[in-house]
Amino acid sequence: MTSQNQNAKFEGGAQAQHNPHPDFKSVESTRPPFDTSLGVRYTKTVDPDWKYGSGANALGRSAAPHIAIDPHEEGRPAGFNYKLLISSIVPRPIAFLSTRSADGAVTNLAPFSYFNMVNHDPPLFVVGFAASVEKPKDSLKNLLESGECVINIIGEGFLEAANATSVNAPYGKSEWDVSGLTPVYDCKHVKAARVKEAVFSVEGTLDFYKEYDSKATPGKKSGVVAFIEGVNFWVREDAINEQKNIVDPAVLRPVSRLGGITYGRTTEVLEIPRADWDKNIGGEEGWEKIAKREQ
Numbered sequence: 001m002t003s004q005n006q007n008a009k010f011e012g013g014a015q016a017q018h019n020p021h022p023d024f025k026s027v028e029s030t031r032p033p034f035d036t037s038l039g040v041r042y043t044k045t046v047d048p049d050w051k052y053g054s055g056a057n058a059l060g061r062s063a064a065p066h067i068a069i070d071p072h073e074e075g076r077p078a079g080f081n082y083k084l085l086i087s088s089i090v091p092r093p094i095a096f097l098s099t100r101s102a103d104g105a106v107t108n109l110a111p112f113s114y115f116n117m118v119n120h121d122p123p124l125f126v127v128g129f130a131a132s133v134e135k136p137k138d139s140l141k142n143l144l145e146s147g148e149c150v151i152n153i154i155g156e157g158f159l160e161a162a163n164a165t166s167v168n169a170p171y172g173k174s175e176w177d178v179s180g181l182t183p184v185y186d187c188k189h190v191k192a193a194r195v196k197e198a199v200f201s202v203e204g205t206l207d208f209y210k211e212y213d214s215k216a217t218p219g220k221k222s223g224v225v226a227f228i229e230g231v232n233f234w235v236r237e238d239a240i241n242e243q244k245n246i247v248d249p250a251v252l253r254p255v256s257r258l259g260g261i262t263y264g265r266t267t268e269v270l271e272i273p274r275a276d277w278d279k280n281i282g283g284e285e286g287w288e289k290i291a292k293r294e295q
Contacts, residue, residue, distance in 0.1 A: 045272060155253045199239045203231050
């Protein structure tokens with residue numbers, strides 16, 4: 001391994017160990033201020049002249065070997081898989097989940113990055129909870145009891161407040177108070193509140209859930225996955241187009257989850273048209289040429 005590669009490996013490892021910090025505020029004070037002027041900038045791809053069949057661009061070519069990791073290797077803590085996955089499956093969208101108990105007495109607000117959209121007709125979303133049905137986290141308890149929630153998308157304008165709701169508050173102590181965010185009880189189909197500061201929110205009803213057994217601790221339930229159907233959307237007027245089918249990312253300013261305590265911004269994007277079999281590949285004849293590397 002060259003000295004340059006050794007340094008690159010060291011720097012990557014150091015970055016991966018960057019959080020949590022023993023004294024976060026002292027570390028944060030050395031960093032540049034948040035640049036509010038950054039919008040969404042469009043760039044070219046790494047290789048605008050890329051040809052079909054060419055494989056990885058320059059950034060994807062590496063002689064470094066891969067290693068295999070058995071998630072259930074004897075002696076490997078389940079927490080290692082957690083750290084590995086949240087640092088590699090990135091960026092992850094965040095479901096800022098607003099729930100309310102069946103009797104309406106308890107409200108909860110919390111972020112979940114085990115989350116994504118999985119269908120559009122009907123709109124379906126999946127949220128994962130690292131808990132059991134017997135000992136559910138507050139959001140899961142409310143969701144299972146009431147069968148409904150509101151999924152809010154976190155934006156840069158209230159990231160600090162959203163992060164504050166991840167506090168380990170006792171059940172019955174509302175994270176709304178901790179965050180200072182504004183609950184709005186005007187949803188059409190659910191009793192939970194939406195977050196006023198969120199540019200985009202989805203009223204949801206619980207379709208079904210599945211509980212999973214731990215492989216690290218046999219006999220223990222380790223997780224619940226909930227499928228939620230979106231039954232109504234809320235979008236800030238200045239973020240939606242006239243057809244009501246596209247949200248402007250420059251207004252949404254979405255925040256994603258990375259590893260550890262790290263969040264990501266969406267400030268630089270690129271576009272690549274979807275390939276057409278006949279036009280771009282050349283149909284069957286073109287495919288055969290690509291397969292034989294006879295371009």
